[in-house]
Amino acid sequence: MKVFMLTEMPPELAPPGVRRRYEHFSDWLAGHGIDWSHEAILTPDEASSSKITRVKIVLKKLHHLDRTLPREAVVLVLGLGAVHMLFLAVYLRFASGLRRRVAYDTCDSWLLQVKARLRTGGLPLALPAVAGLVLQTLLGRSLFVSYISVRDQQADRWVNFHRSAFVVSPVAPRELQDAESLGAVIGRIKRVSVSADYEAFHNHEGMKFLRDAWESPNLERGDLELHLYGKGEPIRIADSIFVGWADDISEIYQGNTAVYIPNMHGSGVPNKLIDAISARRPVIVHRSVSGGFENNSLVFVFDNEAQLLANLRRLVDLDFVDEGTASSKAVSEIPLWMAKN
Structure with a gap:
């Protein structure tokens, strides 16, 4: 089995949270001995563009990505709440006649994002998360989705009704x-x-x-x-x-x-x-x-x-004493749909 991981831009140019999520997945895949490769959709020059320009470039490359990725591939789209990356994941799934197994990494719960944004900045700040919540809900069983924690997965349980959702836990930086x-x-x-x-x-x-x-x-x-x-x-x-x-x-x-x-x-x-x-x-x-x-x-x-x-x-x-090394690493299992040949 070969897994193709897609990010919007090269990890070294991405915001710290996106870069760390890439490390979570790369460690997770490597830890399970899975053969994988990575492709950034945007070039370094394109990655420096405005957000609107980046979205347009990603959407223009949909057909090219569909032609270059095998029809029977397993594809992980690290979207982290980016709605245009969610749309990309949907396109890659349907363009293959549903043969391509595509997972979208939501990372954080859509519902929790909406609640936090409404609390802090009102509806304008929450609109992107609302759009993602609606789009993911309407996709039915076409996509697999991943989260950073069980809490986030559970918060979106009604969004993912009848859909396979799994957790890829965070790890500390190397x-x-x-x-x-x-x-x-x-x-x-x-x-x-x-x-x-x-x-x-x-x-x-x-x-x-x-x-x-x-x-x-x-x-x-x-x-x-x-x-x-x-x-x-x-x-x-x-x-x-x-x-x-x-x-x-x-x-x-x-x-x-x-x-x-x-x-x-x-x-x-x-x-x-x-x-x-x-x-x-x-x-x-x-x-x-x-x-x-x-x-x-x-x-x-x-x-x-x-x-x-x-x-x-x-x-x-408090007076602290050395109680040994505390582990923060949780083992996230490979979902059955991905392990299937």
Whole structure:
């Protein structure tokens, strides 16, 4: 069996979340000994175009992709909520007379995306997710679909009624898979690290929560530092240090560091949650995106501002000991339809 994986653009030019999802699938396929190849639909020059232009180029290449991919192939389309990539997956399926087995990686639940976007930005922000939700619902059994977590798969269970849905779980980046190189947190926490896209809607409320808790007179920070990594301009938080992009991902987790994840009320599993657990760092995360790791000893879950403050106060007071390496890697099985010759 040969599997063809399609992405919109070369992974090295894609946004971090898309690049990481490509790594999830490549590790998953390689781990099961499956022969696979990858093709980016856009060239590097085309990938730098505006979003509207990229969509037009992808749609223009539909016929070419259909002619180059074998009729009996297994095709994985890494769409991650991109509606035009969902349309591509549908086209490749029907153009082969339903002989081609095509899976679309939704990654995050459509329904959870709609809810999060409506909560944050109203209908205009939610429209793309609504379009994807409707299109995937209307496809019947023509496509297979994949998700990043069981939570996301279950949230879309009525969307995927009578359709085969499976989970490809996230894995830590290769730089963090050898957690021994970072060492364990032993003793008191010296800093809290945040790595995020501060322009993304799903991080705005979580950053306000952090600001209020960090500046609360009920939090005795002492010499505890707050380092902000990532894209965009974060909101102003007293005594915080904005670092920007990290030169190396391990920099975010060096030393006696705890991690805060600002993503709230979203979908999927934050990559930074997987990264922090793999690096054996305590991590504070909202329950809605805790990815089933609530019972992990390194994970501190909160539902509201009061619980976030309580978790920060607890971290300040804790003395950590080395309890060994925590694993964040879940084994996702190959679905039967893909294993079929």
